[in-house]
Amino acid sequence: MDKLSLLDKFKDPNLIHNLSDGDKMLASLQVMFLGMTVTFVALCILWGLIIVMSKMLNKTEKEEKKVVEDSAIKPELALEKEDDEEELVAVITAAIAASLQTSTHNIIVRNITRVSDSTPVWGRMGRMEQMNNNY
Amino acid sequence: MDKLSLLDKFKDPNLIHNLSDGDKMLASLQVMFLGMTVTFVALCILWGLIIVMSKMLNKTEKEEKKVVEDSAIKPELALEKEDDEEELVAVITAAIAASLQTSTHNIIVRNITRVSDSTPVWGRMGRMEQMNNNY
């Protein structure tokens, strides 16, 4: 019958061996065509959405900065905190490296843990000394 | 019949919808009464036991201190060890903070691991250099 039933046979592991090489080739090419098309379409949609997202965010950010400069402080602070953290790690790394006369490229200090709020609700219990900071 | 069979109907997800609102209210109030009573009784028993425990321990500790001052050295040492550990972490925290001119409130050094004996039996293998300390 038509191509659809060809693909149906093609999908069935028991029937595929009855197909001629030509039919197999035909069906395979359909799979390839469909597959590459879907892959390109999917990633192109993502491409478009990323560009839209970036543009919208840039706009919003500019507007936000103008209109509500105050309310932006909180997220900025959050970002600063992170930067701080990176800075902190960088400083410590440099210090240790200096004292060892080795390049910082090969050392990662990753365990200077700043107390962040990302402990679970149950996790913050018992660390009461720093609670005032957070609230 | 009597209240028991009311509660029995109440417990059955298929029968509960046959009860009148008054019966439901009555059964719910029973559940509330029972629930709050049990909760209070349970936590009051704990309250009593904690007080008894604290009093008994205080007594025992005083007696122990008098009679067997020697044998108390071991647990005390254990405690001291822990204190030491905290002290150690405190010192290191302070040092790093100082060198970074930031408050110690936001930094936790939690990875200066002191070799304690709490590795499992199979874990202590291969760390022979410190075995003499422990035995």
Next chain:
Amino acid sequence: MDKLSLLDKFKDPNLIHNLSDGDKMLASLQVMFLGMTVTFVALCILWGLIIVMSKMLNKTEKEEKKVVEDSAIKPELALEKEDDEEELVAVITAAIAASLQTSTHNIIVRNITRVSDSTPVWGRMGRMEQMNNNY
């Protein structure tokens, strides 16, 4: 019948209680004999193989050193790296200990992580700054 069927009965939790104490003893001794023999044979084979391995490696290493001194650089480097790491930890340990006037015996710095290549393939992603080193 013969001893085999004795052991067969011995293995069956339902039949074993029909055996006389003498038979049980006999069967147990067989188990012991077989067990200790196998244990000794297995560990003796290992003994032999370890000695063969050590001798062969010593030979190969000597030959390798003569013939292909160049190609040996890479593994040696790997070894050096590890040594470095230990050295690094030792230096840091000593430094912290010195600043705390405590013995190095009780401190393990185990979290100064050197970036080694042993992150999984998917793990190295996003740590691009050190890629040049490795390739």
Next chain:
Amino acid sequence: MVQTIIKFLQSTGFYGFKDYPLNIVMIFIAFVLLYLAIKKGFEPLLLVPIAFGIFLTNLPYANMMLPHGEHGQPGGLLWYFFQGDELGIFPPIIFMGVGAMTDFGPLIANPRALLLGAAAQFGIFTTFIGSILWGFTGQQAASIGIIGGADGPTAIFLASRLAPELLGAIAVAAYSYMALVPIIQPPIMKLLTTKEERMIKMDQLRPVSKTEKILFPIIVTLVVSLMLPPAATLIGMLMLGNLFKESGVTGRLADTAQNALINIITILLGLSVGATATAEAFLTAQTLKIIFLGVLAFGVGTAAGVILAKIMNKLSGGKINPLIGSAGVSAVPMAARVSQVVGQKENPSNFLLMHAMGPNVAGVIGSAVAAGVMLSLFG
């Protein structure tokens, strides 16, 4: 070829929205929860996995919750994770991690706080009555009431045993309200206390010895489990975690229980609890009722805690600040922090935090006890 393409297009989730249009609403709800978790910081460690689970489960044809086939055909990933909730395995493991992170010292130093931890469970039972009168079954009403216990794992444990059909809505409500504690509680606290009461300073707590801290988890497990056998699993694991911490000889286990293990289980539990919130299950009048009843439970529990604290203050001759009563709902440690903040606003030199931690951790025990009663009656 054209037919193949049409068939392919009909297999996409875009087309699937024709059959499941309400899933779009659920995906939107998931995004709102993600926004609240990430931008507003509402319980992110649980809301991010829960919201992502809601997101994934409502993608048409993605079959994330497809059950394991009778003849062994692989099911959906989140269905496998969900087995840990359904069989009651994950919540006790999370409780073990919680125990390993909890310091019961303030409660041992001031055991009267247990009364406040009991009083705050009043919200559970009033909400139970409300739920019954609103047409829920006893099993469902018990699961809804426990939202007022302000303890996520307990709510999930109870709901998975008594009313699995409501699990998604109850979990979302429980964690959302836990995150909203700083907004829900202060007005109630101010309404029920006078300025003088809020300014009361409390005596410093006595130090607690190591032996007391070791005996405490054993005693609690023994007493609570004997009184309420169905609570043994939750309380036992909570106290085992605490014993790992306090014993001083099992630091490795305490460390793993409160880090790797609790994190792994949190991911699996959050995702799979969220995945129960399909459009069919969630977008019902029941869910709206649950959300309303949940906030009622919180409010009544807070009020009951404050009122008992006022009474205790009277009886003790003014030594107890009633603000610590609200911490009895649990929601550790946020409820205790709220007591601290509200108290400090009245009197900047007042530090209630340590005193509020007592009722706060007592509330965890209290809601496990209440859950035990419910399981005992309706299990």
Next chain:
Amino acid sequence: MVQTIIKFLQSTGFYGFKDYPLNIVMIFIAFVLLYLAIKKGFEPLLLVPIAFGIFLTNLPYANMMLPHGEHGQPGGLLWYFFQGDELGIFPPIIFMGVGAMTDFGPLIANPRALLLGAAAQFGIFTTFIGSILWGFTGQQAASIGIIGGADGPTAIFLASRLAPELLGAIAVAAYSYMALVPIIQPPIMKLLTTKEERMIKMDQLRPVSKTEKILFPIIVTLVVSLMLPPAATLIGMLMLGNLFKESGVTGRLADTAQNALINIITILLGLSVGATATAEAFLTAQTLKIIFLGVLAFGVGTAAGVILAKIMNKLSGGKINPLIGSAGVSAVPMAARVSQVVGQKENPSNFLLMHAMGPNVAGVIGSAVAAGVMLSLFG
């Protein structure tokens, strides 16, 4: 006694080689893989467990893959581990860890790279055709083709669903070729590009904001899962891991996902995938075909990426170095490193690494999409 000893000797694996002589070959292959992993550093984190799994499963009478008995008799250890592969549980968990380690910033900064990540999947589909013509079924051909996706977990996920009988050979081929990327790709890259093209320097990437990084995983999950519902599990978990990392509020979960959890699952998955490679299953003509087809898939994918990059370079007026096209096969981050190294040989001051990371991570998404197509057609 003598009979007992004879019986014992007949129960040893030495005697077992009489029945299973080819197992010796497999054990030798395991040793070669261990040598490559340990001495040559080829993907050791996966090849060591896989090779050890091959080793253990081919020890006669050790019964490492004995199925769980119908009446509950304990099965082999590796059989239990294998359930996580067979039910499709382990690969998505690994993907979550991968997501928590991945920085999609370079891709967000230069989203054109997505095209290269799509082009490099061409190897999957050409290999599919080759496999079909060489006598494999559609399900098998799809699983073989996906080797060209250069993504181990995706290959295992797809093979476990479509062609579990080939799982061992496919897993070994996939990870071996991923390790061989620095050897396979450079000649193809040099053949297809001119010296001038290889010397092109690219503009620096723009910085990417935190909000973009948070929205990216959500958008990708939404779009890919709606287009290809069968890809939702892999993409969803990959992006959940990334969201844990980028959200900034779930650091604990990101940390566990990319350390304890991924390591545990890597051990279990590696061992059990290796354990499928018994002599009967592995030492067949099929395996040789798979190994040949696998390298074809890699080569064609590399070439397709480079060629599309050449075209894009032309269209953009010479701003794109075609060497970054080869990174689209994924094999993160080795393929990107290869682009860097080949470029730097031509022009020592050229730093292509960051530009190659874009196509590189796009390749991961691309092969998940391709896997979704295959599952949609053959699942």
Next chain:
Amino acid sequence: MVQTIIKFLQSTGFYGFKDYPLNIVMIFIAFVLLYLAIKKGFEPLLLVPIAFGIFLTNLPYANMMLPHGEHGQPGGLLWYFFQGDELGIFPPIIFMGVGAMTDFGPLIANPRALLLGAAAQFGIFTTFIGSILWGFTGQQAASIGIIGGADGPTAIFLASRLAPELLGAIAVAAYSYMALVPIIQPPIMKLLTTKEERMIKMDQLRPVSKTEKILFPIIVTLVVSLMLPPAATLIGMLMLGNLFKESGVTGRLADTAQNALINIITILLGLSVGATATAEAFLTAQTLKIIFLGVLAFGVGTAAGVILAKIMNKLSGGKINPLIGSAGVSAVPMAARVSQVVGQKENPSNFLLMHAMGPNVAGVIGSAVAAGVMLSLFG
């Protein structure tokens, strides 16, 4: 209402002690074990979970070991954990962690120590005979004998396969005696050696190359698994863990195997092994016999090790201190430490620790071999 209260009271565990009075004894035993673990430091990492498991399983009506229902009703938490013991999954995973922590260097440097690791298994087989004559079946006797192997996971693995009904008693005996090694061994060692022998100083061990350390686990797995296929699981996982450590390229996996993973499994295994020790199963004459036979096994093993070491000393012309023979029972590293301490008492400048580590780790291999023999004969 009154009836409801009565019904409630009859559902409490206090009332339950009427039906299960002996559970009180078991809870007391659990508390004694907790005391020993926490205050005396006896193997706390295993005894705390085991003791807590005994505690929980003997709380009446708590149903911690209720099996999973035929129609899917949730079972008890510890029953689910117990599946990992019953199916033989947990002990090999623990062995992997042990392997990742073990340094076989001292054994490779002095492979004669393997003989001592073999000799010390003599206690296993003498105890086997004793158990048979005392009325146990072959399967039970093998499981009891293995206590003398001084290796907890091996004992649990063997008992779960051959005599699950004795698992609780065997596990408790095995871990208790491992903790008591410093008390059991010294008198036997002194009795069997002369002062001169105890004062012998041994030559320093040669350094061991990295390649030897990498080849060692592979060779051991190959030889032991081929001789004793049923030992392949335990030995294979032990040596895989060691290979993770020694290969130098899989540090991530070695780290997880010896930390997060082994800790998680230790908690689950400890709790569930303890949970098998219900009053019915534990408070029997059998348990008393097992406790007696267990100490016999330890003593005979210690003696056999020392005696073979004496013989080897004679043959080598006085170069081997017989005190290192006792370390062959395994109980790593306590038995090695005991050799060190007893030796140093005689001669304060004598350091036997490194020399005793050889027999000590050989003893682990030895008891896995002995377990393989038992499985081969009685499995």
